[in-house]
Amino acid sequence: MKVMTLVQAITDAMDIKLSEDKNIVVYGEDVGVEGGVFRVTEGLQLKHGNSRVFDSPLAESAIAGTALGMAISGLRPIIEMQFDGFSFPAFNQIISHVARFRNRTRGKFEVPMVIRIPYGGGINALEHHSESPEAYFGHTPGLKVVIPSTPYDAKGLLISAIEDNDPVIYLEPKRIYRAIKQEVPEEKYTIPIGKASILNKGEHITVIAYGAMVREVQKAMVMAKAKSISVELIDLRTIWPIDRDTIRQSVQKTGRVLVVTEAPQSYGPAAELLQIVNEEAFLSLEAPPTRLTGFDTVIPLPLGEKFYMLTPERIFYEIEKLVKY
Amino acid sequence: MKVMTLVQAITDAMDIKLSEDKNIVVYGEDVGVEGGVFRVTEGLQLKHGNSRVFDSPLAESAIAGTALGMAISGLRPIIEMQFDGFSFPAFNQIISHVARFRNRTRGKFEVPMVIRIPYGGGINALEHHSESPEAYFGHTPGLKVVIPSTPYDAKGLLISAIEDNDPVIYLEPKRIYRAIKQEVPEEKYTIPIGKASILNKGEHITVIAYGAMVREVQKAMVMAKAKSISVELIDLRTIWPIDRDTIRQSVQKTGRVLVVTEAPQSYGPAAELLQIVNEEAFLSLEAPPTRLTGFDTVIPLPLGEKFYMLTPERIFYEIEKLVKY
Amino acid sequence: MFNLKTLDKFKPIDDKTYQVIDNDGKVIIKDWIPDLKDEEIVQAYKDLLFERTADFMAVSYQRQGRMFTYPPNLGQEAIHIASGKVIQPEDWLVPAFRELGAWLAKGVSLWEIFLYFKGHEDGSKFLNAKRMLPISVPIASQLLHAVGIGYAMKYQGEKAVAFAYVGDGGTSEGDFHEALNFAAVWDVPVVFVVQNNRFAISVPLKMQTRSLNLAVKGVAYDVKSIAVDGNDFFAMHDVLSFAREFVLKENKPFLIEAKTYRQGAHTTSDDPTRYRTKDEEDEWALKDPLKRLQSYLISKKLWDPSEDEKLIAQYKKKIDSEFEKAEAYPEYKLDDVFDYMYENLPDELKRQKNNYQNYLNHVGGVK
């Protein structure tokens, strides 16, 4: 075991797979010599050579589109979109091709590729550097979408993603890249895509979150505990496919559910998770399925983030309201 | 009054506004001489001249990005994306700029533009010609998103969209472009963006739909009526902002709700509308808020559409199940 | 033999176009010797005739309501047949959607094409075509796939080339630019073929770009390029063969502008009389690739035109039987909607499929 940050766990996962499988290549803007603007690919080019870990010209559509080409012809590319907001120029390639090539060709061509995207707010960044685009990807048939919230999960999920023969969008909660340290096995292991994890067993309310919000919910749970509220915390881990079983079992038990996501509200991720609650546990509900989300606004520049980002206090406020409902 | 198809009503709206306001320009692929692949801009170039109605080179990002430039400098562009699936190359411009320029500049620059997009399936088309991307747009703060389902609404809503000082995504249900004829006033009128319409008053269940699905629900209602089921049908008309009041009032009365949309299910439009039901009418619910949507698959090529597209029979089946719940 | 010197003589920046035969099939480059044997040229002519016949038949099946929208190839076949001769089994073919003859040469079965345009994904399986991608509908997007394939081949040490197709309209898309640039920077073996048929649906070339020609766009990426008479089978064959060798030897991409004309409609839903003149059509009819190749063969006494009719009749039979095969294809099943989305059907899709199956069982099948 080794104590790792989220960044280190991700680097480690790529390093292990690069060593193991010659068909894996890693590229994107600044991922080579620079090791990525967040240093997630640091050291990988030196170790694995610059035909395997390299910089690309500055063009996201091309990064995604060439990766598709590589993936259908025998390689297993892992590409990086430098920031969430810069994945949008690649949308056409992702939606129209990456997600569809297997279906279009009836399985003749597989698309084993991973698109890594640092995502989310709370880091005092410039515009377009703090977006939460997971609902766009979750709504796109043909993709799997994964978001880890701990170093341990980050490594295991990324290895699963790399080994998956379908394209996986791997969103990295950049706000906690270095905020959490955890013991992580040095050897290879996988965590299945599509399975949520229950981070805390509880009785009064189910809270569903993922990515950086998990930590904020955990802080809120300290406040809840002080008021004797017992929270069951589900870390979703996979945005699609959604782990209905875990959600059902939990809400059937607690009768109350709060989904916490920083993405904008309307047509956002929380609505889907709550509709699943309607479908799976309607008769157990003792309070309206509730969401606490970002506003339907652009995420503000740093000085305005204090309003936009969900704080433990606000999460606790919602928890308490729901439990008292 | 004049009997018009949906296409004619849309053309008419543009014609009226072009005549009235010299700052309006209309462009996109093949919209000039050709009059658009669906003939929606037919006759407009001849009448208003080719500096006002014209073809662009084949590049959707450029069509959207140049329109933003025009809009912030005094024009009011109406642009066309030739098909739903070809709006994706324009996503970056739409999400990163069109939706945000007002906020970014604190209102110094306004973005009065309309993006017209024929959308939806059921027309036996090639791949990428049958998509329902409304959730992507609805989830993007800064946009308004409109979908008419009748010629009358199409004209009034488009005129509102053109006169709006914010960017409006105007999705045209191409499947019913010529399927419905209706008396439409020849003069100018507007229909407010953000207001749903109740197409049928009913007691037992609320059905929410929009676009081409409205007609399918209406067919299902004939079957329902035969079984003495009284359906309240809400035509949403605006995807964002959502008319919460109309939804609340209806579901509070009926206690049951079905949302019918052809877009894929997960993180799709139906989930949002049903979460609004949770938020607004939870205590009135007598059955789980329910959705009938497209599958989480690529919409199949024509021979497979019979499985994917929602039929009146299937809608009726869900209505009956819900009412019996 | 077309070689580096020839390339140098036909600089796009000087607006030169490489041509071997004129409109009457007469060779206009002195000392030119075809790099194909007589039988091969005759076979090319037959292939061209076959493509044209199949294409006509496709349009008529569509008119009969037995197929959906179809994009005709009429007038552009020399590009396809020359491509078919040059592209090797180890090469990749990355199509747009208007290269029928090249697909067939790569091993695609005509019934698969028919099946595809009848609206079945199984028509994209291309059971006997190795290294052939499906039709790409989003314009120019496929060029990036070719570049990725090129990178993979280079990485794996293969000696093969990716041939990627796009139209004149497609050169306006950002993906065209990004593909050419990535190909150049990464030094990958890709031959880009722009079929410049002068229209993107109704939009004429002059409203698509102001560049001198489309080959000259290679300058922006330092990609070697040339404009070729795309209705001249020999010119296309010369340049494609040269390009393949060049790309393999230099490990660099190459760009070909094939100047041609779409004699038919954009698709069966299109009416070209709305946006172009009869005069223009007539002018280009004189440059028809089939007639030019035929005139060459006749002048060399390699072909008796009275053979055509017999051949066409024979082809039609074959084509009809391919179409029948497509029509007899097993019915579309619910599995076809769900089962290819992922390697293993995720639980969520199983759930959706089961729910639907239950509904079907309840109502007794799809209406």
Add this chain to the structure above:
Amino acid sequence: MFNLKTLDKFKPIDDKTYQVIDNDGKVIIKDWIPDLKDEEIVQAYKDLLFERTADFMAVSYQRQGRMFTYPPNLGQEAIHIASGKVIQPEDWLVPAFRELGAWLAKGVSLWEIFLYFKGHEDGSKFLNAKRMLPISVPIASQLLHAVGIGYAMKYQGEKAVAFAYVGDGGTSEGDFHEALNFAAVWDVPVVFVVQNNRFAISVPLKMQTRSLNLAVKGVAYDVKSIAVDGNDFFAMHDVLSFAREFVLKENKPFLIEAKTYRQGAHTTSDDPTRYRTKDEEDEWALKDPLKRLQSYLISKKLWDPSEDEKLIAQYKKKIDSEFEKAEAYPEYKLDDVFDYMYENLPDELKRQKNNYQNYLNHVGGVK
């Protein structure tokens, strides 16, 4: 005077770069006469010094934790100051994010820039700058806005130009291609300025493109273009002035590659020693635009370098006071999150805002 003939002499295809003074500030074009008066040149020097000082101060505010990420301009100021002189009040300035001196000339207040990089949208209001767009973060996307503006100006019969900026890295994006192409096809008055500072963050030019230079990319669109020494104030001024006239007269776009070097870090979060050598940095230090202009002025007896220190001290005071103004800016309010999203706040946003306000009231304000 730079004219069409000069343009012709500096063809990008021949890899020529227009230069007026050498590294020591000596004029290298014989017969060259500046088209600016002596006082104007002195003023340009002062402006350059001001930009540089403001830029240094910005970096140090950032280091002190009083501002967030900031992209320094060091080494590229000649392009900005020359732009500032040429761009007229009726012209539009469409920035990327690294043209500080040009923004200031357009009327942007320094405190607004500071406010923006402190993380407040109000810093993009540019209260006194007409026809100036906000900073554009998504690389190259802004070029299309300039083309749209150009179309609008042309449509409205205005005689003015849009100046649009992008970096070398930005030329790889599809939007660069689409913008140049649309501008050419639509014949709009846009001057595109590529600041080629040889790096896109850590990625060097040779991994960005294989083209001979960046100006040559104009060939792909038939857009007239030229490469200029971007560290040479006079060269930049000549070409920008010419380009403005050209564009107005011909109603056609123009492309300028300004060859320069980012002497500082990409942003304050970047460490250039990771990806480039001291030798390279030293080499480019010799070409520093400020020193070159200063040397010219000294040689013409127009400047006494001992003045610099005094001026810098004076500037620092001014800059500090601008920064204080930014720091004293009213606190960020909830309204700032919601109220500019739409012309009229939609009910849904009112609801979200009210809910949040209720929460704030409940807990007694933001923590």
